[in-house]
Amino acid sequence: MIGRLRGILVEKQPGDALIEAGGVGYEVDIPYTTFFRLPELGQEAVLYTHLAVREDAQQLYGFAAKSERELFRLLIRTSGVGPKLALAILSGLEADAFIRVVEDNDAAALVKIPGVGKKTAERLLIEIRDRVRKLDKAPATSGREEAVSELPGISAVESTPLEEAEAALIALGYRPQEAGRALNAVAEEGMASQQLIRLALRNMLNR
Known part of the structure; x- marks a missing residue:
């Protein structure tokens, strides 16, 4: 089992990264939430990892953060939640924020x-409540919104801040129309993509 990866960040984009360690490039x-915390390309990155082995792929x-990995492992042990959905949940909420949602029984969040549909949310709250109490609380570091503000750049391809922000929201799973409406509601001239995102x-999650 590969539990921790330390190496040079070669590539990064929303959803995945390529890290070279010992002459091997790991996708x-x-x-x-992790993407926003990655360093600049060419710098050293450290990730806590989970290796999933199937018949057709690894x-x-x-x-x-280790707390995010432990929460990911709890999520994929929940009925109806696979790795893709678990990543979407962790992309929407920091580990400590997710724990608060579970403790508050906040299915709407x-x-x-x-x-995440209503039935999945309700099942998650029921199945994971007792398990999540055993997790160490995530450190009170920057939350998702603060992490976005530190993001140095979303793409190496030249595009407008609005286009970059829309691409990031779509990659996160929001529909193009939904992403467009949310951005148009907050966009002002001169805003950077990080601020737009x-x-x-904030607008979509607090509605």
Whole structure:
């Protein structure tokens, strides 16, 4: 089992990263919360990892914090939740925020995350409540919105801040029309993509 990966960040984009360690390039699927914390390309990155082995593939998942990896493992043990949906949940909520949602029995907050329906949210709250209490609380570091503000750049391809922000929200799972409406509601001249994403996410998650 590969439990921790330390190496040079070669590539990164919303949802995945390529890290070279010991001459080997590891492709890692990551949630947005981890993507926002990655360093610049060419710098050293450290991820806590989970290796999923199937008959047809081996997939490596990476997380900036150990608490995120442990929560990911709890999520994929829940009925009806696979790795893709677990990453979407962790992309929508920091680990400590997710724990608060579970403790508050807040199904409405989970339903706002793309891919999480009402039944899935209710099942999650029931099945994971006791398990999540055993997790160490995630450190009170920057939350998702603050992490977005530190993001140095979403894409190496030249595009407008609005286009970058829309692409990031679509990659997260929001429908193009929904992403467009959320961005148009907050966009002002001169805004950077990081600020647009932060405000749009706040707008959608707090509705």
